[in-house]
Amino acid sequence: MDPGIAVPPKGYGGHERLVYMFARQYQKLGHKVDLLVSPGSAVEGCVVYSFGQDGFPPKKWNALKAIPQAWLFLWKHRNNYDMIHNFGRLLFLLPVLNHKVNKIMTYGREIDSSNIRKIVKLPHKNLVFTAPSDDCVSTGSVAGKWVTVYNAIDFSKYTPSYSVEPDAPLIFLSRLDRVKGCHIAIEVAKSTNNKLIIAGNISTIPSEFEYFKNEIEPHIDGEQIIYVGTVNDEEKNFYLRQSKAMLFPIDIREAFGMVMAESMACGTPVIGFGCGAVPEVIENEISGYVVPTKEEMVGALAKIEQIDRKGCAKRARERFDVSVITEKYLKLVSYV
Template identity: 25%
Template sequence: MVVPPWLPVPPPGYGGLEHVVAGLVDALVERGHAVTLFGAGPRHGTRARFVPTCPDIQYPRLGESLPELAHLAQVRHLVDPAEFDLVHDHTTIGPLVAGRRAVPTVATVHGNPVGEYGVVLGDADRGVGLVAISHTQRRLNPTLPWLGTVHNALDIADVPHKTEPGRGPVLWLARFSPDKGPDLAIRACRAAGLPLILAGKCNEPAERRYYEQVIAPMVGDDVTVVFDADREAALRMLVDARCLIMPIQWDEPFGMVILEAMATGTPVVALDRGAVRELVRPGVTGLVCDGPDDLPGALRRVAELEPGECVAHVARNFSTATMARGYEGVYRGFLGGPEHVATGRPVPVAAR
């Protein structure tokens, strides 16, 4: 299992990809597979054997290409075909360089497979199998060599949840970007007469510029701003919230925060973009709106939804065990049969 070198697995705060991989790794180990996790930094928190390709997390260099390329070059030298059946790659550049590995590679596409990213994926070695995280994502570029679709998942065992509707403010939880619609969240909550918490990732230059130039002038007494909340704080805010608002302005391929909200018993009010309808049961676990003008009314009505339905929906459809079974099917289909997978052989590399 190969993750980018930017964050630990699982991360202490922001990092949807890393949370998904942590859940997948532990579920695969639980099902009897021998998993080695290749990442960066001194620590990890999964049940996998951990092999760091460099001693430090590379988050300060996020946005540069060389850290990920060097990480993948190290992985290529460490992956011995005598010891591994399969590489599951979660990096951006991985599909482009995977053809040089001596071990077959399956790659999960975590972003939108269009534009420059689509060019990279379209030029990947034909022996690399791609996995979509939603049917919506897959439809955006149907010509890619997709093996299948496996939804992301969440381990809800340690997620606190409520049994009564939340009485706190509406919560927006994302990174500060126009794609995430924090300006629309402010306008919708003001129109509905409801307080709002903007809890946003704001530690990259583009995020800080957007907040300072666009969002800060809109903030008033009815809006509370929380920067860079860790996971524990984010879960507390979700439990207390009336609902999560998702006024997204792009075709988001998944949306882990939607699962996290529903797992705490908090319904979702979202615009109908991306994979929202694959995740939310309209009228049961949230309300899906056609446009921004529909958001205020939905924010008023959403308190009628039952928290227990939200939690049960995640448990039934987005468990880590379900995700692991989905990937097992992908692995076996890609390699040609179950006899090629889960040999349980030890991996003779330096591990922590």
Template identity: 30%
Template structure:
């Protein structure tokens, strides 16, 4: 089976620093190659893969200061994909909705994994035009915005089993990892750390869209003696950062489609204290791999109880539910059905 993976171009595959979707595409691609499948990856030219890379732009667009129009590179990629579409048994798109008008008009075997939030009102009229095309969700919660799409399956993200080392001993600081933005609520994390009386280490990037929020809201809070701001970190630094933490604080305030950092933390053995939003109840087992909370006070109460959790349970949960091999096997099952024209007519 010849499988094409079509990745966003904002980050390399895998990303050099922050990047969720591109990281998942990398894990999936490499696992499929390891399983003996021929994979063709459409991605930025600075990507690293054992698959056959079709480089679209010289480097990842987010860090390319010379890039003024990211859309045109994605349109160029679509031209390359559809020009060669008949060469593939299945095309797996990870670029949200850009390809849908073309894919609907070509007689090709393809699947779309939607990685982002789907609760925006402007999505409704657009996706209704393509509601019968095959889609994959990354959590059941994600589907709530567009429940009538032709959902073929739900496939949780996965990480390579040996990517993160297990840390059996609980750490002495709280960890916040990801992105500085209003919906990620780093302000909540800082307040929790101060009231709980434990150092908070923040490893996060600041996108251009969030620079004002960072400058006006978060930066003044970084003067708090309980807080250390590390900045953006890459894959190599994550293991130590998460593994040495007492708990990962995930105080989100939006319908998180998945939350890759939660399973990264579980892989290290570090429990997660997370707000009851989006996919959180699907990922975290309350009272076993962390706690699901809905207020600052309940988060502080939960952090007291984290000390009694078994970090081996966190690692075991990761190995049973969130490995890249499991993710690849589930996608392969879907690929095979679609390649044989066994697309379901109704969502599941």
């Protein structure tokens, strides 16, 4: 894991949450788990080794200094493990690249394919690359062995609601950047006379902050358009389960979209634009609808009650629960 955010994270930290969940699940299955992670990390039952510096985003010099620290650790312990699962830099694996230990290199965003070409030209063995969607895999699978393994959530943390009132709100849950499409969610809510709960952090990047001030904030009235700020896991569960649908009008190639799975875990279907992994995460007419335009999002919302919320949550659990995804990773040990 790249240093910078502790495991488990207290706030932001998607991969750090995954590392924590998988570590705990591996333990439940009887495996011994060591973690090489940021200072301040603590995972019950695991041996935690710290490297690098805490603080996100990491300073460039601190990030560079962490590389030889990771190299030293992996070389020293190269014969201690059956599997090394790397959620950090590909470069971390260099000392053990041609060692017999099984290695999984997991990506969570669009991949620099030039790095893949370079690494597989070197002598290597027992190495497999994974990414959380077929779309994301396609950005890096220029060489080497690749497998799609979806991201996971812990379904035990979510309480599904199998029915909501007709006047239940919609929800938009994401960072309030233009590419996430909050302005479109507001337009859909207003055109269909629905309430909209907006949850997410406001960016400090000047252009994105201006977007919020000019295109989002003027619509927040506390009655139809309600902004609840950033939310923790408990609050997220509360708002998701009371909503009739999540709107996901994204305009970028999202590698997975964890909030979609979280919404489904609460029984709340998702209506999303068909960018990136969205068509893979949403199963049409089971867990929501994939649409190309705002107008078709409005049309899908008109038939959202046709989605069986219990079936939505059940199917999402079958696909994305941490127990399911952990088994997929363990099976890769024999694949490599």
